[in-house]
Every structure is written in structure tokens, then in C-alpha cells.
Amino acid sequence: MIDFFHALLDPDLTFLRNAFIVGIFASISFGVIGTYVVTKRISYLAGAISHSAFGGIGGALYMNKVLGFSFIQPIHGAIVSALGAAVITGLVSLYAKEREDTVIGAIWAVGMAAGLLFIDLTPGYFEVSSFLFGDILLISPHDITMVICLDTVILLTSVLFFNKLLAVCFDDEYATLRGVNASRYYLLLLCLTALTVVLLVRIVGIVMVIALLTLPPAVAGKFTTSMGKMMALSVFFCMVFNGVGLGVSYSMGLSTGPVIIVIAGVTYLGVISLKRIKALVKSR
Amino acid sequence: MKSDHAIVLKDVSFSYNRGFVLDNVSLSVKKKDFATVVGPNGGGKTTLLKLLLGLLKPDSGSIEILGQSPEQSRLRVGYMPQHTQLDMQFPVTVMDVALMGRLGSNFWGRYSKQDRIEAEKALEEVDLKAYKADHFSQLSGGQKQRVLIARALCSDPELLLLDEPTANVDQESELALFSILKELNNRMTILIVSHDLGFTSQVVKSVICVNRKINIHPTTTMDGTLVKDLYGGDPRMIRHDHRCSERGHSCD
Numbered sequence: 258m259i260d261f262f263h264a265l266l267d268p269d270l271t272f273l274r275n276a277f278i279v280g281i282f283a284s285i286s287f288g289v290i291g292t293y294v295v296t297k298r299i300s301y302l303a304g305a306i307s308h309s310a311f312g313g314i315g316g317a318l319y320m321n322k323v324l325g326f327s328f329i330q331p332i333h334g335a336i337v338s339a340l341g342a343a344v345i346t347g348l349v350s351l352y353a354k355e356r357e358d359t360v361i362g363a364i365w366a367v368g369m370a371a372g373l374l375f376i377d378l379t380p381g382y383f384e385v386s387s388f389l390f391g392d393i394l395l396i397s398p399h400d401i402t403m404v405i406c407l408d409t410v411i412l413l414t415s416v417l418f419f420n421k422l423l424a425v426c427f428d429d430e431y432a433t434l435r436g437v438n439a440s441r442y443y444l445l446l447l448c449l450t451a452l453t454v455v456l457l458v459r460i461v462g463i464v465m466v467i468a469l470l471t472l473p474p475a476v477a478g479k480f481t482t483s484m485g486k487m488m489a490l491s492v493f494f495c496m497v498f499n500g501v502g503l504g505v506s507y508s509m510g511l512s513t514g515p516v517i518i519v520i521a522g523v524t525y526l527g528v529i530s531l532k533r534i535k536a537l538v539k540s541r
Numbered sequence: 542m543k544s545d546h547a548i549v550l551k552d553v554s555f556s557y558n559r560g561f562v563l564d565n566v567s568l569s570v571k572k573k574d575f576a577t578v579v580g581p582n583g584g585g586k587t588t589l590l591k592l593l594l595g596l597l598k599p600d601s602g603s604i605e606i607l608g609q610s611p612e613q614s615r616l617r618v619g620y621m622p623q624h625t626q627l628d629m630q631f632p633v634t635v636m637d638v639a640l641m642g643r644l645g646s647n648f649w650g651r652y653s654k655q656d657r658i659e660a661e662k663a664l665e666e667v668d669l670k671a672y673k674a675d676h677f678s679q680l681s682g683g684q685k686q687r688v689l690i691a692r693a694l695c696s697d698p699e700l701l702l703l704d705e706p707t708a709n710v711d712q713e714s715e716l717a718l719f720s721i722l723k724e725l726n727n728r729m730t731i732l733i734v735s736h737d738l739g740f741t742s743q744v745v746k747s748v749i750c751v752n753r754k755i756n757i758h759p760t761t762t763m764d765g766t767l768v769k770d771l772y773g774g775d776p777r778m779i780r781h782d783h784r785c786s787e788r789g790h791s792c793d
Contacts, residue, residue, distance in 0.1 A: 296631055421650035424641045427631050431622065434594060434615050435644040435696070482676035484632050 261504040273507060275401060276393035276460060280499030282404045283456040286411040288473055288492030290453040292484065293415070293446055295474040297426040302350065302447065304467045305361045306342045307454040309368025311463050313338025314388050315375030322379045331388065332403060335458055339451035342368060347447040351440050391462035391514035393503070400459055407452050415449060422446060423484055460499070461514035469495065472521040479528050498524070546605075547572045547700050547730040548593065550755075553602030555588055562588045565602070566755040572699075575726045575744055577733045580751035586734045589751055590704055593732075594620060607699055614700075616645060619693030619729075621703040624685035629678045635688050636673040639664050642692040656695075663695035664688070667721055683714025690721070700730045708736055719744050 264270050265277055294303050317334025320326045342364055349360045376383055387395055415422060421442055424432040429439040450470075457466050477490035502517030509516075548570040555563045562585045570576050580586050591597040592604060595611030606614040619642070642663070643656040664670045667687040672680065677688065686706050693701060706722075707715045722731055723744045733745070750756040 296628070298628070417649055419650075420640070420644060420652060423633070423637070424644055424650070427633055427638070427641070428622070428627055430596065431620065431641065431692075432644065433596070434618070434620050435641065436616055437644055437650070478630075478632060482632050482678075483634055483637070487632050 261507050264507060271398075272394050272396055273503070275396040275398060276513065277500065277503055278401050279396055279404050280457075280460055280503060281496055282401070282408050283453075283460075284473075284495035284499055285492050286408050286453045286456055287470055287495045288477075288490075289415050289488045290411060290446075290449050291470040291495070292474040292477070292488045292491050293422060293426055294450055295471050295478065296484070296487075297446070299350075299447070299450075300467065300471045301358070302346050302361060303450050303454065303470055305346050305365040305368070306339050306447065306451050307458075307463055307466050307470075308365045309342035310335040310339040310451075310455060310458065311372035311388060312368040312370075312375070313341075313372070314458075314463075315372030315379075318383060319375040319379045322381060330399075332400070332455065332458070335455045336452065338368065339455050340448055343447040343451035344444060347444040351443065387462075388458065389462050389464050390512065391458070391460045391465070393460055393513045396459050404456050407456055411449050411452055414445070418442065418445070419485075461517055465514055465518045468518045468521060469498065472518075472525050473498065476521075476525050476528050479532055494521075494524070545572050546570065547574065547607055548732070549603075549605040550592075551603045551605075553592065553599045553604060555585075555592060555597065555599050561753060563592075563599075563751070563755075564753050566751075567602075568749065568755050568757065570730065570732060570747075570749075572730050573726065575722070575731045575733075575746045576749055577735050577745045577747075578749045578751055579735050582736075584752040586751050587704070590702060590734055593702060594618070616696065617699050619696060619698030619701045621686070621689045621693045621701070621706060623704050623708060624682065624689055625709060631677070633677050634673070635664065635669060635675050635677055635680070636660060638677050638688050639673070639691045639695055642695040645696070659695045659697070660691070663691040666694060666725075667691045668717075681714070683710040683718065686710060686714075686718065687721070690718075694725070698729060700732070701725065703731070703733045705734055705736050 264273055267273075294300055313334035313336070314331040315334070316338065317329050317331045320329045320334075321331075346361050346364055349364075350357050353360065373385070376385060384392070386392075421432070421437050422445075424435070424437060425439045425442040425446070429443065432442075433439045454466050454470065457469060461469055473491040473494040474487060476494050477487045481487050481490055498517050498521045502520050503513055505511070505520070506513040506516040546569045548568065550566060550568040552565050552567055553563060554561055554565050578586050578589060588597065592599055593606060593611060595606075595615060604611055607617055608614075609617075636657075639660040640652055640656060643652060643660060644650055661670060661673065664673055667690050669684060669687055669691065672684070677685065680688065690701075690703070690706070693703075701722075703722075706718055710718065722733075725731065726744070747757060
């Protein structure tokens with residue numbers, strides 16, 4: 258682990274430092290939005306949103322290489338298609354209550370299929386797995402600016418509208434009766450989720466990012482009973498998972514994304530097991 | 542005439558897909574009334590409540606709440622849903638829940654000091670001020686219902702609508718609940734939807750029977766005709782004061 262701290266300060270290893278900074282900053286949004294996703298029980302929707310971001314990545318690569326829009330980066334495509342998927346899944350779950358899961362599953366798969374087709378149509382070779390499972394070598398200083406900007410937008414919105422979002426998540430019918438446009442805030446929440454998911458696509462990839470959105474709040478939820486504290490703790494846990502995961506993967510020469518996810522998963526399992534054992538001991 | 546009615550329904554019909562849930566019903570509830578809506582499952586009680594709240598729109602007919610349309614009057618109406626419809630693991634405190642009643646048309650939805658004072662006052666009214674920092678899910682069923690009443694109260698409503706406040710609540714809590722409601726009835730109109738077909742608290746002043754059609758009964762005329770309306774036949778009353786056993790019949 259000591260090597261890792263030395264490596265972080267090593268001027269030749271900027272990619273590692275960039276990955277660390279992106280991980281720490283993205284954790285702020287992940288903790289806050291993840292808490293809403295977990296408490297509102299929409300992780301399946303969030304899963305569809307994150308997977309369909311791949312469609313946008315493929316689309317952006319196609320536009321970049323084939324159509325010659327050199328300023329369009331994969332991350333821009335990811336943002337656009339994740340937002341699009343958020344609006345569609347939101348509208349489906351609001352207005353077409355029946356068969357909601359079917360449509361969401363379809364968006365999930367079609368988004369990924371579209372991404373792969375775009376990549377097929379684009380000449381040249383692309384490491385698809387770097388988008389699906391993350392690759393910290395691809396992180397640039399540009400990504401850091403991006404993460405900080407999106408962080409600011411996500412945090413400002415979710416903190417400023419905290420009470421309304423809380424009321425909509427807890428009891429949307431009642432929120433409507435208090436004059437809050439519940440559907441609008443629900444869509445806003447899904448769009449914030451879309452933006453958040455995109456933040457960590459570089460590190461953990463599209464397929465696994467959903468776990469980092471839900472596991473930190475799930476762990477935090479075991480220690481606290483208020484929404485605000487749950488968010489703060491989730492941010493903390495997410496930072497720890499990202500930081501430790503990066504350190505372990507660097508020291509052991511493993512892929513970063515999977516290490517982060519496994520650490521998060523094992524922590525969650527450990528926490529619920531400990532709680533269970535504690536309860537059993539107490540009842541004796 | 543209009544001004545002394547809290548609820549006026551005129552020729553209201555409503556259907557979900559086929560067949561009327563409510564068929565050309567009219568109803569008026571006077572201000573300061575304490576009315577209870579009863580009827581069999583599927584008879585249209587919940588539909589009626591959602592129509593009153595403006596969450597559903599009638600196919601035909603008109604609904605007037607406190608002299609306005611249901612949507613316009615929303616902020617003047619307090620509503621208590623059944624606590625079992627809520628997610629019990631949700632991380633909110635009792636105070637958080639009560640404060641939601643103060644959400645209004647305020648753009649950011651921030652709570653002022655006044656909002657907190659009102660929420661605390663409402664919690665005090667339902668005897669739960671001591672629990673304000675507790676986790677909502679740790680309360681008993683009856684206490685949860687009372688928190689939801691406090692949430693409805695802190696906006697100082699003129700009309701209070703309650704959906705089955707005594708479902709999943711033990712008898713002691715039910716008595717406590719009704720004594721609170723009786724107190725509140727001095728300053729607001731109360732309408733309760735009840736799953737209890739046969740009998741109702743003494744506090745209730747009038748009974749609205751919903752079974753596709755609406756019939757209104759005062760509580761004093763609880764007789765055979767009312768029972769027939771309710772059950773659509775001649776049911777038998779269960780004699781809770783008598784016991785049948787192998788050794789024969791006994792009574793208290």
C-alpha cells in the first residue's frame with residue numbers, strides 16, 4: 258500500500274493520480290444520488306440507464322471517426338444517451354405502469370446493441386471492454402474537469418431540492434397533494450442518476466457502475482436512519498471503495514473496476530452478516 | 542347554501558375500464574361534519590377518496606371541495622393515507638415526515654422556522670412530540686398513523702380525509718385516535734374511509750355508504766335497512782358476547 262501512495266505522487270504516473278482524483282470527486286455524486294436510487298428502489302431503472310449509455314458511446318465514436326465531428330468524445334455520447342434513456346424509462350414507469358419491467362429491460366439491451374452496431378460501422382479497432390469494464394489508463398485531465406462540473410450540477414440540484422426530492426421518494430402521492438409536481442421531480446432524479454452514472458464509466462465501466470451506485474448507500478443504510486446522514490456516509494464509503502480498490506489493483510496488478518466492485522460487495526456482505534450475528538447473539 | 546358544505550358531489554360517475562365503480566352519485570357533506578365512508582371491498586370507497594383529492598377525474602358530474610375544484614383546494618385539505626402503503630425501510634425521522642405537510646408552492650421546498658414550529662405543534666397534538674427524532678419505521682402501526690395525521694394537520698387544513706385510520710391498529714390505539722379526531726372535529730370537517738362495515742365509533746356523526754351508489758345515513762338510525770344496504774342481503778350478526786363450546790352454550 259505504501260508503494261501506492263508513492264505512486265500517487267510520482268510525476269510519471271499521472272494516470273493513477275487522475276484516476277484517484279476522479280474516483281474521489283465522483284464519489285460525492287454517487288453517495289448522494291445512490292441514496293435516492295436505493296431508497297426509492299429504482300436501481301433496476303438506474304441499471305437500464307447506465308447500460309444504454311453504451312449506445313451513446315458507440316454513436317459518439319461513429320460521429321467522431323466516420324462523420325468527422327472530431328470534438329465529439331465517447332463521454333459526450335454517453336451523457337446524451339443516458340439522459341435520453343432516463344427520460345424514456347421515467348415516462349414509461351410513470352404513464353405505462355403495466356409491463357414497466359419489460360420496457361426497461363428492452364431499453365437496457367437495445368442501448369447496448371445500438372452501441373455495438375455503431376462500433377461495427379466505425380472503421381478501426383476499439384477496445385470495447387474498456388468502456389464495459391473500465392480502464393483507468395484512459396483517464397485524462399479533461400475527465401477531471403468534466404467530473405467536477407457534473408459534480409457541481411448534481412450536488413447543487415439535489416441539495417437545493419432536497420426536501421421535495423425526499424417527499425417524492427417517500428410518498429409521491431402525498432407530495433402531489435402538497436402541490437409538488439411529483440412526476441417532474443421523479444424525472445429530474447432519473448436525469449441526475451444518468452449524469453452520475455456517466456461519471457465513473459471510465460473507472461468501473463458501464464456494466465459494473467450500478468453496483469457502485471447502490472452498494473455504498475446499502476452499507477450506509479445499516480448505520481443510520483436519516484437521509485442526510487445516509488448520504489454523507491455513502492459518500493464516505495464510496496470514496497473508500499474507490500481509493501482502496503485503486504490501491505489494491507495497482508499493488509496487485511489487477512483491473513481496477515472489478516477490484517472496486519468486489520471490495521464494495523464484500524463490505525456489504527460483511528456488514529449485513531455482522532448485523533445478523535449481533536442480533537442472534539443479543540436474542541440469546 | 543354552498544358555503545356551509547365542505548364536499549359537494551353532483552351526478553358523479555367514474556369507471557376504470559368497464560362497468561361503473563361509481564354510478565351517478567350525488568353527495569354533500571356539511572362543514573364541521575364527522576362523516577365516515579363505509580362499503581364492501583371494491584364498492585368504490587378508495588375511488589371516491591381519490592376523486593375528492595383530485596387524483597382521479599370523474600367521467601361525468603362535478604365535484605366541489607370547500608367551494609373549489611379538488612385540484613384548487615388541495616392545499617386546504619389534509620390527507621392521511623394508510624401507513625402500510627409506505628416503504629417502511631425509508632430513512633426518515635418522525636419530524637421529517639411531519640414536515641412534508643408543510644411543503645407548499647414554495648419553489649425550493651425549504652422549511653422555515655415557522656414550518657418547524659407548526660410541525661412540532663402538530664406532533665404534540667397527536668401526542669408524539671417526544672418521538673420527533675425517532676426513525677419512522679420503529680413506531681407501532683397506531684403511532685405511524687398518528688404521524689401521518691400530524692403531517693396532514695400541520696398545514697392547518699379545513700377538511701381532513703383519512704383512509705382507513707384504524708386498519709392494522711390495535712383497539713387501544715384506535716380509541717386514542719378517535720379521541721384526537723373528536724378534538725380536531727371542533728375546528729375542521731373530517732371524513733374517514735373505514736373498512737369496518739358494521740359498526741363505527743360514537744364520534745361519527747353521519748355514515749356514507751358506497752356500493753356503486755351512495756346512501757347517507759345518520760348514525761342514530763342504525764337499523765335493519767342500513768345493514769341490508771351495506772351487505773346487499775340479510776347477514777347474521779356475530780354474537781361476540783356468546784360462546785359455543787363442546788360443553789354447551791354460555792354467555793357473559
